[in-house]
Amino acid sequence: MYVEDIIKRQEPFSEWQIRNIHQFILKNIDDENAGRYRQQNVLISGATTTPPDHTLLNDKMAQFIDWYNRDAHKLHPVERAAKVHADFVAIHPFVDGNGRTSRLLMNLELLKAGYPPSVITVENRLAYYEALDQWMANDNTGPFIHLIADVVLDGFKPYQMILGI
Numbered sequence: 001m002y003v004e005d006i007i008k009r010q011e012p013f014s015e016w017q018i019r020n021i022h023q024f025i026l027k028n029i030d031d032e033n034a035g036r037y038r039q040q041n042v043l044i045s046g047a048t049t050t051p052p053d054h055t056l057l058n059d060k061m062a063q064f065i066d067w068y069n070r071d072a073h074k075l076h077p078v079e080r081a082a083k084v085h086a087d088f089v090a091i092h093p094f095v096d097g098n099g100r101t102s103r104l105l106m107n108l109e110l111l112k113a114g115y116p117p118s119v120i121t122v123e124n125r126l127a128y129y130e131a132l133d134q135w136m137a138n139d140n141t142g143p144f145i146h147l148i149a150d151v152v153l154d155g156f157k158p159y160q161m162i163l164g165i
Helices: 002-008 015-026 054-074 077-091 098-112 122-138 142-155 157-163
Strands: none
Touching (some): 054 077, 077 142, 122 142
């Protein structure tokens, strides 16, 4: 799998990597837009915030990568994964596939830190969208970080069952 290769090669977090992940996600779905930043403005369905103007995407993505390289290591891995996810979704650089890409980036961060991949279940979806919107609209990071922490803990359950702990 591509994400496992990134980890094995210890590939640095970069725009190139993000574009490749997005291209992988949209392969045979929307090849024309796969890996390409949007050229128009969009709205996020159900969100109370609007993504940045498409003319600002190159700067926003460069700032995102700069933050990651400068400060991401200071955060706990679960908090870092949540922030990578939320900040990426707020930028919303692609026409489609931003949510899938952000969840893959979150899991990439978790896997790099030795955590199991985490899945936002259908049962968690409404709480997930609400917590994400609170982060983006009000800079209230707590609910989303707690939700991701709970999802990470759920990711350990299969291992606990196998080990009988």
